[in-house]
Amino acid sequence: MFIPTLDLAGERGEAAKQLVAALEDPGFLYIKNVQGYDPDELLKHTEWFFSLPLDVRMSLARREWNPKNSNRYHGYCPVIPGVADYKENVEFSLDLPQDDPCVLSNVFYEPNVWLPDSVSGAADFKEFVLKYYQSMSDLLLEVAHLLAIGLGKEENYFDELFLHEPMSTLRLMHYPLREGLIPEAARKEGHVLSCLEHTDTVFVTFLCTFGYRGLQILEGGGSWSDVEVIPDCLIMNAGDALVKTTGRFKATRHRVVDYGVERFSVPFFAEPGYYADITQYGAPISEEAIALCSTDLPNQYGPWLRERLNQKQFSDYPTGSIQE
DSSP states (O other), rough: OOEEOOOEOHHHHHHHHHHHHHHHTTTTTESOOOOOOOOHHHHHHHHHHHSSSSSHHHHHBBBOOOOOOOOOOSSSEOOOTTOOSSEEEEEEEOOOOOTTTTHOOOGGGGGOOOOOTTTHHHHHHHHHHHHHHHHHHHHHHHHHHHHHHHTSOOOTTHHHHHHSSBOOOEEEEEOOOOOSSOOOGGEEEEEEEEEEOOOOSEEEEEEOOOOOEEEEEHHHHHEEOOOOOOOOOOOEEHHHHHHHHOOOOOOOOOEEESSOOOOEEEEEEEOBBBBBSSSTTOOOOOHHHHHHHHOOOOOBBBHHHHHHHHHOOOOTTSSSSSOO
């Protein structure tokens, strides 16, 4: 499958047209010339975290895996033996003041958890994660501006979605070599999967694969196509929230094939704020958008996300639900 490339250093009007066309079909694209994107530095810090002893990583684990901790949404998720989605990850989001009403009342805004500075390399890791998170947040606004231009709107048309406490999540992921029996759910079309077929629930995703093979997308005819690696480019794809918000575009189903090698990747799940209205920007015109908009789901992004995660058979989140 041909996947187009968006050059952020090019003329913005042309880039806006290319973005809209790519989001309509195939729903995936490459992005090059992203400011603040250094895959070598990103890989160094990602490998550093997952090379830490398991007990150190588990000190950041969500409460369902470490009852001593209070974090329920952010933090570390270990490999679960015997499950089809065979991976571990650690997540970070926007850090708000501790007395912010959202933090006090909403699990999506719980504080990030960090390793203490006494762990060698922890301070550098935190500094890098915060810097990279900001780079991806800046990229989100530029993509939102190009999207608005491409749709014939004012450049700041979508800004209200993201300027007020966005819920965007940065996830560092590690796919280790699989051990033990492979569950039947992970066997598809002669392949073993390390991440099952799904769409992303969010607005858009910016993904770094570090050159590792494995990511596949579902073509219109029902066959799976490899997403080839292009050096120094991020991969971007549309999520369910973008489809619902705009009434168009394509949230393409994708999966990760296990080729028997250790693998790393880093997605940035770009999300609106919890109370952002994701229905006000256009009537649904695509079949996918009509399906998403014709349900009884809430109109605000946060409540809508809760319902979507609990409905999806295989969600973007490890447990498929929000742990309260």
